[in-house]
Amino acid sequence: MIDPTVKIGKNLKIGSNVVIEDSVTIGNDVVIGHNVVIKKDTFIGNNVSISDATTIGKYPSSNNKMARKPSLSLQPLVIGDHVTIGSNSVLYRDTIICSGVFIGDLASVREKVMIGKESIIGRNAIVENNTMIGERVTIQTSSYVTADMIIEDDVFIGPCFSSSNDKYMGKGNYTHQGPVLKKGCKIGNNATLLPGIIIGEKAIVGAGAVVTKDVSENSIVVGNPSKSINA
Amino acid sequence: MIDPTVKIGKNLKIGSNVVIEDSVTIGNDVVIGHNVVIKKDTFIGNNVSISDATTIGKYPSSNNKMARKPSLSLQPLVIGDHVTIGSNSVLYRDTIICSGVFIGDLASVREKVMIGKESIIGRNAIVENNTMIGERVTIQTSSYVTADMIIEDDVFIGPCFSSSNDKYMGKGNYTHQGPVLKKGCKIGNNATLLPGIIIGEKAIVGAGAVVTKDVSENSIVVGNPSKSINA
Amino acid sequence: MIDPTVKIGKNLKIGSNVVIEDSVTIGNDVVIGHNVVIKKDTFIGNNVSISDATTIGKYPSSNNKMARKPSLSLQPLVIGDHVTIGSNSVLYRDTIICSGVFIGDLASVREKVMIGKESIIGRNAIVENNTMIGERVTIQTSSYVTADMIIEDDVFIGPCFSSSNDKYMGKGNYTHQGPVLKKGCKIGNNATLLPGIIIGEKAIVGAGAVVTKDVSENSIVVGNPSKSINA
Numbered sequence: 065m066i067d068p069t070v071k072i073g074k075n076l077k078i079g080s081n082v083v084i085e086d087s088v089t090i091g092n093d094v095v096i097g098h099n100v101v102i103k104k105d106t107f108i109g110n111n112v113s114i115s116d117a118t119t120i121g122k123y124p125s126s127n128n129k130m131a132r133k134p135s136l137s138l139q140p141l142v143i144g145d146h147v148t149i150g151s152n153s154v155l156y157r158d159t160i161i162c163s164g165v166f167i168g169d170l171a172s173v174r175e176k177v178m179i180g181k182e183s184i185i186g187r188n189a190i191v192e193n194n195t196m197i198g199e200r201v202t203i204q205t206s207s208y209v210t211a212d213m214i215i216e217d218d219v220f221i222g223p224c225f226s227s228s229n230d231k232y233m234g235k236g237n238y239t240h241q242g243p244v245l246k247k248g249c250k251i252g253n254n255a256t257l258l259p260g261i262i263i264g265e266k267a268i269v270g271a272g273a274v275v276t277k278d279v280s281e282n283s284i285v286v287g288n289p290s291k292s293i294n295a
Numbered sequence: 296m297i298d299p300t301v302k303i304g305k306n307l308k309i310g311s312n313v314v315i316e317d318s319v320t321i322g323n324d325v326v327i328g329h330n331v332v333i334k335k336d337t338f339i340g341n342n343v344s345i346s347d348a349t350t351i352g353k354y355p356s357s358n359n360k361m362a363r364k365p366s367l368s369l370q371p372l373v374i375g376d377h378v379t380i381g382s383n384s385v386l387y388r389d390t391i392i393c394s395g396v397f398i399g400d401l402a403s404v405r406e407k408v409m410i411g412k413e414s415i416i417g418r419n420a421i422v423e424n425n426t427m428i429g430e431r432v433t434i435q436t437s438s439y440v441t442a443d444m445i446i447e448d449d450v451f452i453g454p455c456f457s458s459s460n461d462k463y464m465g466k467g468n469y470t471h472q473g474p475v476l477k478k479g480c481k482i483g484n485n486a487t488l489l490p491g492i493i494i495g496e497k498a499i500v501g502a503g504a505v506v507t508k509d510v511s512e513n514s515i516v517v518g519n520p521s522k523s524i525n526a
Numbered sequence: 527m528i529d530p531t532v533k534i535g536k537n538l539k540i541g542s543n544v545v546i547e548d549s550v551t552i553g554n555d556v557v558i559g560h561n562v563v564i565k566k567d568t569f570i571g572n573n574v575s576i577s578d579a580t581t582i583g584k585y586p587s588s589n590n591k592m593a594r595k596p597s598l599s600l601q602p603l604v605i606g607d608h609v610t611i612g613s614n615s616v617l618y619r620d621t622i623i624c625s626g627v628f629i630g631d632l633a634s635v636r637e638k639v640m641i642g643k644e645s646i647i648g649r650n651a652i653v654e655n656n657t658m659i660g661e662r663v664t665i666q667t668s669s670y671v672t673a674d675m676i677i678e679d680d681v682f683i684g685p686c687f688s689s690s691n692d693k694y695m696g697k698g699n700y701t702h703q704g705p706v707l708k709k710g711c712k713i714g715n716n717a718t719l720l721p722g723i724i725i726g727e728k729a730i731v732g733a734g735a736v737v738t739k740d741v742s743e744n745s746i747v748v749g750n751p752s753k754s755i756n757a
Contacts (some may be wrong), residue, residue, distance in 0.1 A: 101310075126379070146589075166588065202357055235482040250696070253720075258502050271718050360628070383632075419650070487686075487733050
């Protein structure tokens with residue numbers, strides 16, 4: 065049932081109805097739940113845990129209307145040691161998930177993403193393609209991290225955060241740029257960031273704020289449109 | 296294993312653990328991923344792709360508290376040619392998905408919905424029942440399209456859009472009406488539309504706007520409550 | 527295939543590829559869809575319906591960075607009579623779902639939650655741990671119910687609601703407290719509640735409101751920050 069090109073380490077604990085495609089590599093002491101699908105070429109480190117009904121290593125797809133076509137030459141998905149992945153989640157190829165990362169249930173991470181050590185991607189959170197996430201970052205439940213975004217180390221994002229990267233909303237002929245969240249900034253729940261916005265180091269964006277301009281370091285902004293409330 | 300009432304075209308590529316219920320029709324050159332469930336009577340056109348762990352053709356259900364009970368006589372789900380459906384998604388019966396449509400991962404589309412040609416339903420987006428979506432519409436990731444909504448051709452909806460159709464919030468004895476989005480209008484990310492709001496042709500609703508009144512054609516509104524910023 | 531410690535009542539209707547772990551109890555007249563995973567010790571009452579690809583009875587997990595570690599001694603998940611659970615959902619251990627509750631597709635309910643009789647948890651809605659939900663409560667699609675929250679009887683929450691429980695956003699050394707929603711209050715779609723906010727009996731929070739202070743009973747608040755519009 066398992067293809068001879070699959071390499072499996074010691075002490076694999078595996079559930080029922082698991083599908084492992086060809087050329088997959090699995091490290092030592094890995095736990096795989098029921099109904100998990102591991103697509104071809106995926107690399108899984110040691111002490112990784114993947115819960116039920118999750119699909120990892122998916123190729124992107126598109127339709128005629130979509131501006132950006134998926135690349136045909138994508139690298140495998142690489143999952144570092146001690147990573148924990150929830151149930152019913154979908155992870156794409158050509159992404160690197162560093163050691164100690166936690167990804168919740170019903171989450172999705174696209175291609176060409178890097179997630180740094182010990183970061184948390186909450187349940188039902190979505191991370192789009194081409195996004196860099198630093199170390200010890202928290203992205204809470206149901207947050208939306210757009211494509212082409214940069215999130216530096218130690219950033220905290222509350223639940224239901226929304227971001228976008230397309231100033232002209234589908235007009236095309238334009239370089240998309242998601243927000244940039246500098247080291248240690250904090251974003252409240254259900255805050256909205258416009259394309260290309262820069263949030264400075266240790267700045268705080270209040271819950272429900274709609275951020276239309278860059279926020280300077282250490283400042284606090286709230287409201288719609290958001291304004292500084294620093295003394 | 297496959298029921299004799301199932302009709303399958305040429306060149307089917309099918310994954311492991313797929314369940315195909317009775318009276319399903321599948322066209323030519325279809326790709327079905329692992330752990331997919333195709334409920335009874337579903338009609339799938341040619342060159343359709345359905346990714347892993349997706350369920351299509353589901354009957355609606357309810358509990359005692361719900362005002363609207365599901366109809367007992369629902370038509371089958373019909374999926375046109377060249378449609379692409381993501382992983383871990385749920386599509387209902389009595390809905391028509393026209394040719395070239397793209398539906399992302401972790402998305403859901405209810406019964407009595409029509410999705411026009413080449414439209415895009417983003418990942419984790421939800422489309423409720425009784426909603427009409429035109430052609431070349433984009434509904435981005437994690438957006439919520441309420442029931443009884445009309446979305447005309449070429450509308451663009453950014454990520455995390457929210458709508459509702461129930462002015463009296465659960466009081467009942469009232470005709471529900473979702474928003475109406477006229478041809479070519481654009482809605483920014485995390486915008487909120489109240490029940491029955493009409494957004495005019497080519498109007499623009501800013502990111503994070505809360506729209507409490509109709510918006511006239513070609514105008515631009517922002518803020519909470521949203522106001523026009525046209526000259 | 528089924529463990530001898532599993533107890534099954536009369537008239538079970540069960541789909542393909544279902545996994546039932548040890549010490550599960552299933553009542554009479556239960557319907558279980560395809561690809562469902564029922565984790566160990568789960569108790570399911572009579573006349574329960576569970577749709578395809580749902581996982582129930584999951585143990586919580588965590589990584590090094592997470593403040594709250596899952597308890598090692600969790601009770602089983604208990605599902606009362608006449609409960610309906612959708613497709614592709616994830617329910618945790620040590621939670622009680624009372625009779626007549628409806629849980630939609632792609633939803634998730636964490637550990638140490640109580641959901642009262644006939645309440646509705648919408649599709650793609652998330653309920654975090656340690657949260658009490660009363661009877662006849664409606665929580666609509668894609669809403670986010672944070673941890674340590676109290677929702678009394680007959681509360682109505684529109685779609686895309688957002689809440690949080692952590693005033694210092696990840697700083698730790700602090701007792702988390704989610705909002706408290708008193709009997710019969712109504713919350714509009716995409717409203718944002720800050721940690722510990724109390725919404726009084728029969729109060730109404732408008733769509734898109736950002737609630738930063740307690741709301742008194744019977745009052746109506748809108749805007750960002752929200753203000754009363756009572757006469």
